[in-house]
Amino acid sequence: MNWSEEQVLALIAYREHNEHMQLLAAAHHWTELGQADTVCWGQGQEGEQVWRAGVDSASAQFACSCPDGSHPCVHSVALLLFWMRTPVHFPLAEPPEWMTWWQAERPADAARTGGRTRYTPIWVVQKALEHPDQPERLARQQHGAATLATWLQALLAEGLPFAQYLFSSIWENQIAHLFEHELPGLGRALRQIAVLRHQPGPQALDDLLAALGDLYLLTQAFQHPEPLSPAEREDVRLRAGIHLLARERVLATQPGVADTWRVLARHTQPEERFGPWYHRRTWLWGQRTGRYALWLESDWNPPPSSSGLQPRGQYTGPLHFYPSAYPLRATLDLAGWVRQQSGGEMVPPGISPWQLAEAYAAALQQQPWLTEWPVTLGPVVPVLTSPTEVQLYHPQEQCLVPLHGPAQEVWQLLATSAGAPLAVFGEWNGQALQPWAHWAVAASPTELSTP
């Protein structure tokens, strides 16, 4: 279509965004500009942020590598505006590889959907996975994993910056493809990478490469499970997102582990981009066995707080662990559980950062597909290491443990500690701890000198 400047300006409704977009439609923000037929492209930069954008003016399609969720984003519209105003800045050229990927990929109905990706709703996927062993389902999943493996190979062949600045819609299409093939775990892993690629700092490319390599290995393990033990196969399938709802089977086939279980933490999170679909994670710790367990529930709307186990509650009953080389996921039948009203509060013993490193390495050795590993650190003192960063200081080993996760949890740690030692329970991801619960612990005065 032939655009008027008025039509282009109208694409960005918010006044502030519109003003920002017009500032970006200037030569000093752009390099690698080009045009061919009805498309134009360019690499943009503003401060630290770098992006690649492309526009097909004929079909009114916009693409950008930025994490901005709005469509079209300010960068792609600024590119179109800049092109219309000063086409002389856009040499006629063959579109670069990152444009041809987009051009090859755009679905035939993109004009109708405006280039937006359509997802298979998560509840459709979850429903389908209630019967995970159907041969046609397994074949579809195998095909999905194989397609992802091929895509990852092609992506890496172009180099890491290519992956970093690939248009967001291409990532989204791949993620949607995985949900379509009933591989929600692979879809979530790919989404994490799509977010991770925007991470700033010198570590960014290393982290991106490691995450892409991890996901590729997972596709290989999923496609070729023959050399794996039955428990390892289950771990791979669980990581791929399969067996999410086969709770009854676990209850019927896995022996119960009886103990008095303490509810360490419980939190409910919405499934990203899927509206009223929620996951509730409950972390438990058994007094007699010393085992941690994760009870995961998924449902429409947040599950009501009255159902299930109460935070900090203590219950006696059996937990049934999902088969795994390092069993953590578990399920239970609440009917058989009894709440303990007395007997004093029990908590897991805290370990030191070095003990954490050793225990985590041992756990990874058993189960290389671990995504979150439960641990209690203590005694530690939350300290401010920069104006915006809180870390956990372990006085005896004199080392700091980085934190990640919701800012609220992290700042609450600092506030409740007020310099006193705590034990902190959380999920360790190999680099940082996401804190979910904490309690006061005693420490000798000599241990309290913080850096």
Ligand SMILES: [Zn+2]
């Ligand atoms: Zn953008």
